[in-house]
Amino acid sequence: MRVAIADDDAEIIEFLGRIVEGQGHVYAGYADGTSLSSALLRDTFDLVILDWNMPGKNGMQILEWMKSAVEDRPPVIMMTSRTAKQDISDALNAGADDYITKPEDKNVIAARINALLRRNNGASAMEPKAEYGNYLLNRIEQTVKHGEKEVSLTAKEFELTDLMFRNRDRTLSRRYIMETVWRTNAHLATRTLDMHISRIRSKLALKPENGFRIFTVFGYGYRLETFGNGG
């Protein structure tokens, strides 16, 4: 698959390119926003990795421009050295599918790229059983086995777990989770979701030692990240 990487720093393009190639994909690098946007018009990409600060058009401007100008818009990962919570939620709310703050571990980047490419090629069919690392999900019985141990979950907890695993390495908005699991637009108490996340984290022992961690994107949502053999 083809990935477009736009960054004004050649080192970063090279670094990201190595990761993309390591996953068996090809990439094209662009040093500024203008060349990226003209490439987007005449070429097809499966994923765009976009730096926030670039000469020409910056990342946010390109996001905005892509909404109207590019047909069949590929998913976009925003790369940024900005770490402020507001910047991140702004980018996601502006239409970025995910974001990565620089510097980030190459394995994490690889997982995030794969998560988006996977989604773009249609989510995997809902198998009755699915294995994610050391975790085995039985969607018929709604049970989860962690190693040899059966973990007891409520119906909502299972649905949330299933959703997070299916969308591992992808940032999900609170709203998306609420509407998928609770099937409601109504404004739920924000604490409800926090408590459920907390419960599956501790019941399933979702921590780096076990190959996963749950990461809160403040002001936006959650992400289940894979570590090492996880994905």
Next chain:
Amino acid sequence: MRLRQRLGMEWLAVALLASCLVAALAYWDSLSQFDNLIYDQLSRIDPPPPRPEILIVAVDEDSLAAFGQWPWSRQRHAALFKQLALGNPAAIGFDILLSEPGDPDDDAALAQAMTSLPNLVLPLHFILPGSNGAEYDVKHPVAPFAEAAAGLGHVNLVFDRDGVVRRAALCFGDKASGTDWPHLMEMVYRSVERRPSSAYQRLADCNQTLLMPFTRRGAYQSISYGALASGQVPRAFLNNRIILIGATANGLGDQYPVPLGDGGTLAGVEIMANLYGGIARDDFIVPLPFVQQLALSLLPIWVLLLGFWRWRPRTTIIVSLGLILMILLTSAILINFSVWFAPGTALLGIILVYPVWGWRRLQATSDFMDSELQQFHRSKIDIPIMRPELGPVDVITGQAEQLTHAISYVRDLRRFISDALRNLPDPMFITDLDGKVTFANQLAQAGMKDGAHDLALDDMLDRFVSADDLQEVKDYLDLKHRPTKHDYVDFTSRNGEIFAMRRAAVMSNEGTLKGYIHYLADITEIAHAAQLREEVLQLLSHDMRAPQAAILALLDGKEGDEITGRIEGHARRTLALADNFVGLARIDASEFSGEDILLSELVAEASDSLWPLAQARNIRCEIDDQSAGAFVSGEPSTLYRSFVNLIDNAIKYSPDGGVVTILIRVTELDRQSFVSVAIADQGKGISQEMLGQLFERFASDDRMARSSIKGAGLGLNFVAKVMERHGGHIRGENSRDGGACFTVLLPLAADVEEQAD
């Protein structure tokens, strides 16, 4: 009560009272005496001409001198009649009573003489009160005379209350019962014209009196009885005349006061002549009917009453005088048209209503001033000014003096405020609701080269504000834009200074918007400093991070050796330093805004994020969470960063293969619930010197100096700032087994009811 309402009620009361009074006076004709005085004067102005056909034959002093003492023998009258018969007069009115029989010979001679006069009218008279309870007794001339006369007429005079004869009764008695008697002059008229006079026919009832128009005294031609009787008057002189015979000599008592304004009297026969004139000319003066009289009397009073609302007192008094003249003039004009409008009530009304209204108005104003002054003294701002003692003066003067003091106080206050505004250290100006600058202080004036007064706000802005910011400032000042509390706009002036402008509404005491005050604060230096600071933060948070990220990206491709490991360590330290520094700066600059955070989750994620670091040295982070889902209200990013800093430190100072213990609990402190997070390592602990200054900025930890591990001096300072901001606490100590232990206390967030599961 508001003055206007009070005055309105007072006015209504005065108006009603005046109207009722006028109506009552008019109804009972209480001012007739006064009216009569005016009538006498007015009726003299343009007297009617005498009737030329009238000839008075006067029993005057000369006649008395010639014929001796009154009464005369009826032979003498007989002689006169003979003379008259020769002259062929049109009619004769004989105003000498012949009610008692006299000497039979004389009476016979007189009756004989009468037969030669076909148009002789004789008087009858009435005795008041009549005998046997009758109202009056009628005394006819004795029979031979009455038979000989062409007609009989009464000669009663009508006296007004002041004893003056102004009116005449053309008819006396009772028409209904047929006992009515026309006046002698009416009978004379009938004997000449052969019909009743129009005035007589118009009479509503027999006793109605009519106001007689009098000609000048002595206007009627008169000859002496003696002269006529002795044949000295040529016969032609009598031809076709109407002869009225009566006494004029003073001694005979037939003299009555008349309204000729000179106070003098007039002989009865001359009054008759005047009466005849009235009948013949048909110009009796008719008093206005009550309704018209009342309407005409009320009209000027209401003009004045309505005028009280509009005119100043001086105008009012001039108008009052004018109205008095108008009333008199109206009366005078109407009299010429034979109509009598009695002006007394109207005049009295005007004269009364003015002072009464003046009194009520003064009272109301005085009461109002009293209450206003009291209120003023109660509510005035206390700027000490001299208030001289008031001597014993009358109430109104006292109030006026107090008002003067109040005004001078307000003037002082205004002066004070104006001085204060004028010399404000920042530019300030005031606009009215039309956007006109009505006031600008010295500094604002100085900003405008041509002066800012009376300038339209838009013009002023055009001259003052740089073109880039003009629209923004205008949007802010758009009159629809309602000022809120922390409302201001920044702009750059044409001189490059930066101002913050704030607008405040100017309200009247009643709460209506009158205009706006605009304050300008010169924030050039502050703005430059803020801009510089923002640039530094931008540099640190982005521009410096980017090359570090590039360094780390570069290193990633290389095989790990010692050098690359150290380079990576330095790059990461630089990043952490920049992050902490920027974090600190942002904390100082921004306002706290908390959101619900499940603290155990945040700590777990902070710990997870450091797992690669811990795992590399085989260190475990063990979280013991017994907080049971405790939420705190906080800023997620700064709290997260704080716990990353604390756990990062714990990992750094732990020996390889050590354990970092994180205990999360809910505790009570001073009756307040806190979530406590204690992070303990198994390192060497904190040195005694460092314990006191752990959280100070750039405190150099000698632990660092000794160990190979380098920390970023800002980390703990940042944590302490964040905790303080959250209303929490942090303390660092050494635990019993030697390792360092940092405990954070954060206030528990208020409970929120869970809605769903």
